[in-house]
Amino acid sequence: MRLTPKQQAFCDYYIEKGNATEAAKKAGYSEKTAKVIGTENLSKPYLQEYIQKRLEEISSERIADAEEVLMYLTKVIRREELENVVVTVKSSRSWYDDKGKKNTEEVEEPQIVQIPSRLSDSNKAAELLGKRHMMWTEKKEVSITVPTFVDDIPVTEDE
Structure with a gap:
């Protein structure tokens, strides 16, 4: 309708x-x-x-689906994912005043710079992807001998 x-x-x-x-x-x-x-x-x-x-x-x-998460983790591992970081840039400016005296002014400006993801982030993403693909599961071979019980004792009429 x-x-x-x-x-x-x-x-x-x-x-x-x-x-x-x-x-x-x-x-x-x-x-x-x-x-x-x-x-x-x-x-x-x-x-x-x-x-x-x-x-x-x-x-x-x-909500991100599984494929989107895996693609993101892969980009982080390859350090293709960029991170915004604020850095302080120092610059100085010089000029002469009316009396011929040199004046210098230092200025600090914050700037946003994009850098590749950190190595620790890459390692964590690799670990998560490895877990997803079960690369770190330990395989242990265990052999167990199971006892077999045989009921070969005849039943007597006394019992």
Whole structure:
């Protein structure tokens, strides 16, 4: 079923606010009926379906999937991932005043510089990828002799 613009606005505001009454007011329903309309809208299956679909879309956009994580770790290992670092750059400026005296002024300016990821970050990423590919699992061979019990004692009539 196709949603009306008001219903779609209600659903979007409901996702944002989490309050049906507030969402109904923001979507353009009257103040007097907002509470009833909000409850009514949430009971409609096609609106519930729309809200659920939108929540899944939002969730999938925000959360990195496994492939994205593996690609990021690989970039860190190869030191392709750049890190922003603030450095202080010192510079000096000289000039002569009206009397011919030389004046020098030193200025410190913060600048953002991009550098490759640190070696410790690379090592940690390599460790995580290694664990993912089970490269560090220890394989131990264990041989166990299992005793076999044979019930070859005849049963006597006394027992």
